Amino acid sequence: MQKNGVMIEDTFAEAFGMRGCRLTVTAPSDHWALVAARAITGFATSVIGCGIEADVEGRSPAAPDGRPGYDCLFFANSWDGLANALLNRVGQALMTSVGSACFCGALPEIAADSEDISRFDIGGKLRFFGDGYQCSKVIGNTRYWRVPVMDGEFLVEETFLMLRAVGGGNFLLLGPSHAATLAAAEAAVAAIRQMRGVALPFPGGMVRSGSQVGSRYKFLKASTNISYCPTIRSRAPDSELLEGDNAVLEIVIDGLTEALVARAMRVGIEAACACGGIRKITAGNYGGKLGKFHFHLHRLLGDAR
Amino acid sequence: MKRVIDLRLTRVPDLPLEADRLRPDSLAQAGLDELYALPLLYGNQTVAAGEFLRGEIQETEEGASGVTLILRGDFKRVKRLGQGMQSGELIIEGPCGFHTGAEMGGGRITIRGDAGDWLGAHMTGGVIRVEGNAGHWVGASYRGKTQGMRGGAVIIHGNAGRMTGTKMRGGLIVVRGDCLEFPGYDMNAGTILIAGRSGRHIGSGMVRGTIIVRDGHSLLPTFYHNCAYKPSFWPLLRSYIEAQGLVLDGWGADCFFDRYSGEALTGCKGEVLLCHTA
Numbered sequence: 001m002q003k004n005g006v007m008i009e010d011t012f013a014e015a016f017g018m019r020g021c022r023l024t025v026t027a028p029s030d031h032w033a034l035v036a037a038r039a040i041t042g043f044a045t046s047v048i049g050c051g052i053e054a055d056v057e058g059r060s061p062a063a064p065d066g067r068p069g070y071d072c073l074f075f076a077n078s079w080d081g082l083a084n085a086l087l088n089r090v091g092q093a094l095m096t097s098v099g100s101a102c103f104c105g106a107l108p109e110i111a112a113d114s115e116d117i118s119r120f121d122i123g124g125k126l127r128f129f130g131d132g133y134q135c136s137k138v139i140g141n142t143r144y145w146r147v148p149v150m151d152g153e154f155l156v157e158e159t160f161l162m163l164r165a166v167g168g169g170n171f172l173l174l175g176p177s178h179a180a181t182l183a184a185a186e187a188a189v190a191a192i193r194q195m196r197g198v199a200l201p202f203p204g205g206m207v208r209s210g211s212q213v214g215s216r217y218k219f220l221k222a223s224t225n226i227s228y229c230p231t232i233r234s235r236a237p238d239s240e241l242l243e244g245d246n247a248v249l250e251i252v253i254d255g256l257t258e259a260l261v262a263r264a265m266r267v268g269i270e271a272a273c274a275c276g277g278i279r280k281i282t283a284g285n286y287g288g289k290l291g292k293f294h295f296h297l298h299r300l301l302g303d304a305r
Numbered sequence: 306m307k308r309v310i311d312l313r314l315t316r317v318p319d320l321p322l323e324a325d326r327l328r329p330d331s332l333a334q335a336g337l338d339e340l341y342a343l344p345l346l347y348g349n350q351t352v353a354a355g356e357f358l359r360g361e362i363q364e365t366e367e368g369a370s371g372v373t374l375i376l377r378g379d380f381k382r383v384k385r386l387g388q389g390m391q392s393g394e395l396i397i398e399g400p401c402g403f404h405t406g407a408e409m410g411g412g413r414i415t416i417r418g419d420a421g422d423w424l425g426a427h428m429t430g431g432v433i434r435v436e437g438n439a440g441h442w443v444g445a446s447y448r449g450k451t452q453g454m455r456g457g458a459v460i461i462h463g464n465a466g467r468m469t470g471t472k473m474r475g476g477l478i479v480v481r482g483d484c485l486e487f488p489g490y491d492m493n494a495g496t497i498l499i500a501g502r503s504g505r506h507i508g509s510g511m512v513r514g515t516i517i518v519r520d521g522h523s524l525l526p527t528f529y530h531n532c533a534y535k536p537s538f539w540p541l542l543r544s545y546i547e548a549q550g551l552v553l554d555g556w557g558a559d560c561f562f563d564r565y566s567g568e569a570l571t572g573c574k575g576e577v578l579l580c581h582t583a
Contacts, residue, residue: 065540066558101537135574137496137515137538138456138475139545144538155537 001298003273007280008297013170013265014285015293018047018075019082020165020256022105024060025094026069036097037070040089044074045202046252048211048222052076052085053167053254055199064103065155071105073199075167075254082162083120090156091126095147101155107163109197109256116164123156166293169253169261171283172210172228173272174245180277181247188251191271198255198264210250213286225284245279258293266300307368308333310340312360314378314399320348321402322357325385329372329393329412337362376401381421387414390431403440406433409457422466423447428476430457432549441466441485444478444495452493454478460549467504470497473514479546481553489516492575496542500553511568511575521563521579528567528577536562536578556580 001008025040027033037056044054053075063069074089076082094100102122110117123145127134130147136158137144143158173188175181189205192198200206215223226236228248233239241248251268255261269281283297310332323346332340340362341355358376372393380386380401387395388404391411400418407426414433422440425433426447439461444454445468452474464482471487473495480488480497486504489497492511499516505523508516540558547553562578 064544065537066544067540135513135576137542139477139538139541144541146536146538152534153537 004276006273006278008301009280009282010298011283012285012294012296013283014288014291015166015168015261016291018077018165018167019079019162021074021082021086021160021162022107023072024063024069024103024105025072026063026065026067026101028067028099030068032098033068033070036094036100037072039093039097041072047077051081053201055201057196065101075165087122087125090122095154098151104157104160107161110163118162119159120162121159123158126156163256165256166258166261167254168291169265169295170250171265171269171281172248172250173278174248174280175278176244176246178247181249184272184275184278185249185251187275188268188272192264192268195264197260198253201254202252207250207252262295262300265295306370307365308372309363311375312358314357314380315359316357317379318347318357318382322347322383323385324383325388328387328390329374329395330391332374333372425454425459427453428457429455432457433459434550435461438463439465441468442471443469444473445471458549460551462551479551481551508568508575508577510571512571513574515576515578517578519580524565524577527569528565531564531566533561533563
């Protein structure tokens with residue numbers, strides 16, 4: 001398949017079932033809300049090394065306390081993994097940020113009575129930081145904890161929603177130059193970032209150090225994706241690159257639902273093709289044996305409406 | 306299916322009439338005959354509800370499902386309306402008597418008039434909205450009990466009497482107007498907001514909880530000033546109150562409050578927030 005002169009390989013991206021969560025962080029100003037959002041989503045590019053993947057989704061359309069706020073998405077491999085990581089992150093990265101407050105983000109993507117949704121505790125555990133001076137406030141049906149801190153009170157909702165989500169949707173852009181490939185990737189990221197419910201956890205929304213499972217070193221569970229590294233093209237036994245493929249960038253997408261990941265992949269690929277300058281778009285998979293979700297590139301683009 | 310039971314008080318009772326059976330959730334299936342036959346305590350006698358009430362039942366497929374009970378007339382001498390109700394909506398088009406909404410666990414009561422004493426006493430959920438004034442002991446505990454209101458909200462557009470929120474253990478009471486003495490007496494948790502003038506002895510004996518006032522001139526000496534700040538929960542509380550149909554003029558989301566801790570005699574875990582920009 002060709003799209004705007006870009007070859008779309010007949011392959012699929014292999015993604016995995018994950019647990020996802022949306023947090024809304026607010027602060028006295030947009031600047032400090034963004035500081036808090038960046039802090040809590042920092043060092044969260046890949047579950048391989050960080051245990052969690054996260055991204056700032058965008059400005060919160062309706063922050064509960066009416067202050068400037070940002071929605072953040074988090075994904076991890078397990079319920080416990082996400083709950084523990086978020087407890088640490090809210091405690092260490094958010095509570096420490098000036099004037100911040102933390103709320104459970106709404107999940108309009110999922111029916112409220114879905115079996116895929118569960119609740120986990122953050123505020124109810126963090127409250128002990130108050131050393132006995134913490135207090136709670138129930139407003140409507142929601143309990144918030146008020147932890148005394150040096151600039152006032154840190155307000156955090158007691159429980160948050162977690163849902164079964166999808167992580168690892170991806171596509172790779174192969175181009176003749178770093179500049180052309182980066183431009184196409186930037187166009188894809190910009191298009192995907194218009195969407196809600198999907199996260200691009202890597203820096204700037206793209207990753208240059210894609211990985212393969214395993215390594216020749218026993219102590220390493222993942223290593224560089226040698227099939228797509230142009231500097232070792234002639235040495236790699238199964239390089240996927242042709243003469244003239246001088247740069248590869250990958251977009252990795254986590255989403256609250258399978259449909260959102262599929263749509264984000266389609267939107268991103270179309271934007272990259274519209275930008276042009278690249279030779280080929282492909283996707284990463286493990287032969288279909290590891291991941292539950294398969295996103296076939298040709299089907300995604302064929303379904304475009 | 307939406308079920309609307311519209312009843313009118315045909316004569317004002319000479320003696321107090323105890324109407325705890327008049328609640329929307331227990332009338333979800335009842336026909337008019339069954340409703341008229343409900344036994345109500347009238348003085349020291351039992352009478353049929355039909356002696357005082359007449360009306361009609363409408364059932365429609367339109368709108369949200371549920372039962373709405375509308376009571377029209379002067380119910381000042383009718384006690385325990387909506388007592389213990391768990392769901393549905395009760396609308397009282399006029400004043401009502403003691404214990405309205407007491408022990409309710411859910412649903413919504415709207416009173417388009419004044420409410421008597423013990424409004425929402427021991428309630429655990431639901432919302433009571435009073436468009437007039439409320440009597441004494443709103444959301445309080447009955448004598449001998451250790452916990453009053455434990456959840457839900459009472460929104461009073463007018464004034465409230467004495468002992469509002471006595472031994473309250475949770476929930477929210479909002480008084481748009483003035484409140485007489487001893488609001489939050491022996492309060493254990495929950496929130497009381499008094500937008501008008503407050504009577505003396507605010508939070509006397511309170512153990513925990515929050516009392517928000519504009520007028521703190523009579524604050525007890527056992528409350529100690531902490532700081533002036535913007536409580537981060539205030540915008541949420543304000544939005545919730547507005548969602549219940551009450552707009553507090555001058556109480557903006559950016560209000561500053563003086564925070565007092567008290568009462569010192571009972572552990573100092575309670576708080577009085579004095580709004581000084583309202």
